[in-house]
Amino acid sequence: xxxxxxxxxxxxxxxxxxxxxxxxxxxxxxxxxxxxxxxxxxxxxxxxxxxxxxxxxxxxxxxxxxxxxxxxxxxxxxxxxxxxxxxxxxxxxxxxxxxxxxxxxxxxxxxx
Amino acid sequence: xxxxxxxxxxxxxxxxxxxxxxxxxxxxxxxxxxxxxxxxxxxxxxxxxxxxxxxxxxxxxxxxxxxxxxxxxxxxxxxxxxxxxxxxxxxxxxxxxxxxxxxxxxxxxxxxxx
Numbered sequence: 001x002x003x004x005x006x007x008x009x010x011x012x013x014x015x016x017x018x019x020x021x022x023x024x025x026x027x028x029x030x031x032x033x034x035x036x037x038x039x040x041x042x043x044x045x046x047x048x049x050x051x052x053x054x055x056x057x058x059x060x061x062x063x064x065x066x067x068x069x070x071x072x073x074x075x076x077x078x079x080x081x082x083x084x085x086x087x088x089x090x091x092x093x094x095x096x097x098x099x100x101x102x103x104x105x106x107x108x109x110x111x112x
Numbered sequence: 113x114x115x116x117x118x119x120x121x122x123x124x125x126x127x128x129x130x131x132x133x134x135x136x137x138x139x140x141x142x143x144x145x146x147x148x149x150x151x152x153x154x155x156x157x158x159x160x161x162x163x164x165x166x167x168x169x170x171x172x173x174x175x176x177x178x179x180x181x182x183x184x185x186x187x188x189x190x191x192x193x194x195x196x197x198x199x200x201x202x203x204x205x206x207x208x209x210x211x212x213x214x215x216x217x218x219x220x221x222x223x224x225x226x
Contacts, residue, residue, distance in 0.1 A: 043156075044216070101214060
């Protein structure tokens with residue numbers, strides 16, 4: 001059974017740029033959630049995707065967007081990067097009817 | 113609205129002594145509660161979960177937690193700390209439907225002294 005994978009592991013961007021982060025869900029899981037973990041804080045829910053549509057969103061602006069593909073993998077896109085977007089971005093996969101989420105290792109984004 | 117409060121940002125224990133990490137929750141209905149551990153530069157690993165079955169929940173690596181509704185608490189304990197337990201620990205409450213999104217506490221950093 002393959003776990004949740006994320007790519008890239010690290011990324012450095014400058015203010016105003018755009019970034020795409022990728023996540024492959026665990027085998028058999030159909031739902032992907034994204035979280036932002038700023039330094040020294042707990043992860044914050046960004047949004048969730050199920051059946052290729054957004055199924056719930058946290059308190060994040062529209063420049064945070066996502067996609068889910070037919071194989072249940074997902075992308076997180078962030079436009080117009082700001083310094084405060086520097087964080088560890090975590091992807092979690094699950095079954096839609098189950099509240100246990102399985103996390104990937106994360107992508108660390110640094111915005112300069 | 114649901115929320116989680118981790119009462120200690122840092123906890124230090126000596127190797128071989130008990131561990132207690134405290135968590136209080138707020139929820140308008142019967143919650144699902146979790147404890148996750150995060151080692152440096154690693155993802156989140158599930159230690160244990162409470163989903164309205166037994167109030168004493170046993171997890172991996174000797175950890176356990178007790179759900180106390182009257183105290184709205186879900187404290188994590190381990191009888192004897194090991195050096196490898198040094199990490200960040202997060203208490204989490206989950207919605208009971210819809211997205212089942214996780215609401216994380218601010219974390220407790222556990223330091224284990226030799």
